[in-house]
Amino acid sequence: MNRLKVTLPGLELSNPIMPASGCFGFGKEFAGLYDLSQLGAIMIKATTREMRFGNPTPRVAETAAGMLNAIGLQNPGLDKVMTQELPYLEQFDVPIIANVAGTTTEDYAEVARAISTAPNVKALEINISCPNVKEGGITFGTNPKIAQALTEAVKAVSAVPVYIKLSPNVTDITEIAKAVEAGGADGLTMINTLLGMRLDAQTGKPVLANRTGGLSGPSIKPVALRMVYDVRKQTDLPIIGMGGVSTLDDVIDFLSVGADAVAVGTANFVNPFICPELIEELPGKLDELGIKTVQELTGRSHQYELANHRA
């Protein structure tokens, strides 16, 4: 028995840990550091129909226990991802989750249709929550009706299961979760970054050329945990949780609030070996907690809700 194995729509994960989209490029750089077959899965960088250069620089800024980014979905475009990036990853025994972005429903559908046919793409992650592009992205993620319609459009054309990536920049994230569930989503990934800003203290000028950016890293973990917890109460859809995961305790925390698997973003920049390290240490941690399989952890925080209500 593999204690770490997790089975989700489209995905046979050897373990519940994977790099988050945008924090791992298309895998090549990390392939020079370790064997990518160790990973539960890989969420590749957002792919758009045409190549995008993204935003002007500076594109990153550090904040207290976090960072802001405004990359602006730079990527080589659908064709190159299909002909160069994905084939390169075929040498590894690891499922790819393709992150799809766009500015119109047609964009999303076109990329989803094509990229879902790649042999190693086992699921799509639809990025309706990128805060760093002027059009599309986040607007799809903040309106339940639009989110549902987009989900339907993508589901209609995708050859693999569809996970919708939720934005935390909303009043009620459970409402969006339920809308995309109604639209036929196979799963959820959450959370994307919180919108934030940093200034140069001397001049008052925003550090990012894009002025605002997406906040990620340990500072957002409490918000991410709360959102996964709330969404888990409202839906049985599988959830891949993320937001500040840096340590084994963080992995356990996300599983505890109800995530089925966990993605690691910013921490890859702090320690590029973080994913294989967490994967290696996870069984020892399960032993320490007296727990047999990863699934046993999923959602365990919710038992205290009942207990508290009774008290």
Next chain:
Amino acid sequence: MNRLKVTLPGLELSNPIMPASGCFGFGKEFAGLYDLSQLGAIMIKATTREMRFGNPTPRVAETAAGMLNAIGLQNPGLDKVMTQELPYLEQFDVPIIANVAGTTTEDYAEVARAISTAPNVKALEINISCPNVKEGGITFGTNPKIAQALTEAVKAVSAVPVYIKLSPNVTDITEIAKAVEAGGADGLTMINTLLGMRLDAQTGKPVLANRTGGLSGPSIKPVALRMVYDVRKQTDLPIIGMGGVSTLDDVIDFLSVGADAVAVGTANFVNPFICPELIEELPGKLDELGIKTVQELTGRSHQYELANHRA
């Protein structure tokens, strides 16, 4: 000329720095540490019609560069605040901003009417954004129509200017800002805490008895800055900015994005002398920046927006 002086509706501030509500009690404890007359103003703990015990403990938990609290608006109730807490503060030459909370519009109006008649209360801060109480609080802060109606109800009975405290847990904070402006608000205070959660790593049990709590401290500063920046673009209402202010640079940052004054919350727990220290160091900082008065700083970040658009 007093370089630090700031004049806002109802408030003649000798300087733009004041403790934030809930992080300073009713001032008594800090009065044992320094002369409260040094402060620009004092935002006292939320007052409700009846006394409230608040939530069970634990009520606080630490997070990366932040903390969660779920105090639950514990306070002695309107009568005691009027007869004991506010009279005690009269010995200090400092305007009081009374933080008003409730679960119904009538509650808010009743407390606002009464407390606004206290001689040292120069303005009200209407807390429509407390994430830690089951009813009222945050629901008033997330729906523009309800927020506007509440503002109107409070304005109708208040003897002093009314500032509305905005919640960051919304999709579009500018929408709420515009709604309360339409409702007659004299100013805005922002931001209240972000909803978050922390678990005990061993058991998966939420650390806070209330399970979720409000995230404050340096970790939320990027989000707060972004929100003040966005709201400043949409309204000319005075803004008292807060969220993670811990250093002089933080004060400058909030003024730069468009706040007229700045409140310090969590940092009072880290360093109880933070407010007088910041006030004392502010003139030197202005010199260093080559700036004459605090007002010159307000909104200076917005100039780069134009410049960027031209580029």
Next chain:
Amino acid sequence: MIQKEWMTVTNQRNIANRIYELTVRGGMVASMEPGQFVHIRTGDSFEPLLRRPISIAAINPEKSEFTMLYRVEGRGTEVLAAKRAGDKIDVLGPLGNGFPIGEAKQKAVLIGGGIGVPPLYELACQLNARGVETVHVLGFETAEAVFYEKEFSVLGETHITTVDGTHGIKGFVTHVMNELPTDFDVYYSCGPSPMLKAVEELYVDKKGFLSYEQRMGCGIGACFACVCKTNDERDYVKVCSDGPVFPAKVVVAG
């Protein structure tokens, strides 16, 4: 008078499994009393952010030094344990109200559990200095966690219990208390809530003072983080400023 002072570490050593003895010097020592605590900023970054409450375990006014005994639990105490002689630490204190030592005339029983033991040490010292006989009942998890046995033994009859029986008597402090003569004026206790509750119930007819723990924000009474419900007309108290020491039977343990 509460002060915030950069105090100088004069000594730090590891005295038991994860238990450290940290001695620091500064002017604040002059006004310290047994049972009070300090609130420490362990590092200089935003992580850990909040101060950590630690009891005053021994006071040496001549040398302007005081000692803390603490267990490494998480990030804050881990950072604290890295301090060396000469380092400066940011201390807020002395905080709260300590043990009323005047209540003991002839004989007192001091009952401590784990990291509740430290404040009882200075208390025992001061009681002995006043000619009060002290009996100490100190409970620990296991042999490796036991500390200050010798130091207490010098001052009076000392009983050690361990949950696993690896040192002293096997079991809880209450096992020993059941056997002790009850010819004492007053008892003082500090430890985890369930222990305090058990002590209170066992010594229901005795005068006693208990020191409580709660998660804290400010440590000075301003944030309402550390409240406990009470049986008296106050309805609630704040552990940081009204306590941490309360007369028995007042606090409804959380």
Next chain:
Amino acid sequence: MIQKEWMTVTNQRNIANRIYELTVRGGMVASMEPGQFVHIRTGDSFEPLLRRPISIAAINPEKSEFTMLYRVEGRGTEVLAAKRAGDKIDVLGPLGNGFPIGEAKQKAVLIGGGIGVPPLYELACQLNARGVETVHVLGFETAEAVFYEKEFSVLGETHITTVDGTHGIKGFVTHVMNELPTDFDVYYSCGPSPMLKAVEELYVDKKGFLSYEQRMGCGIGACFACVCKTNDERDYVKVCSDGPVFPAKVVVAG
């Protein structure tokens, strides 16, 4: 091969106003080249969170040591400056592509500005070792910020400029460059973007290599934080993995 290694500090000293010289030891040194950089985790907390890119200023393969020269700017370099001999630091490297030293046959001009000076030092050492004559033009803000003047002088003709004229020639590096004979094969430069641009324009007919700075996330080419537009068919490059050194006239400076 990029490695992540806990390296041991062997020496650190303050050599000019806010400028530190930090030497560390470890296996990674064996594969370092001039112009490459390392990405350093300065502390062990979440604040500062990200690594900091610092150039390799001197390589000593025999002792398995390398030296960095850096200016204390903000929180990260402040934490780094507190390291003492014996401390361990978490280093990722060597990163990027360094200066192509084979391009210089007889004579090279090295132009550095401020904290762009460090990588030129190892370059100068290696060029000298190959019998290439090096001329150094090093620009600083003010006298107090000048460092490594003697070290460069030993290797070849060295011109120092300061913006305020408090040391060496008053003005920018370009003032000196205007006067220099142009009988060199190649120039190498590192410094702020405006300086690189000026150097590129002045030496428009010469072969040159420039080292760029950009805000970085990963430092290994995965996050797209550090891109610059280019004039060639690539459209853009990543400073961290395609650079930091690029042939002149390729990068459209940000």
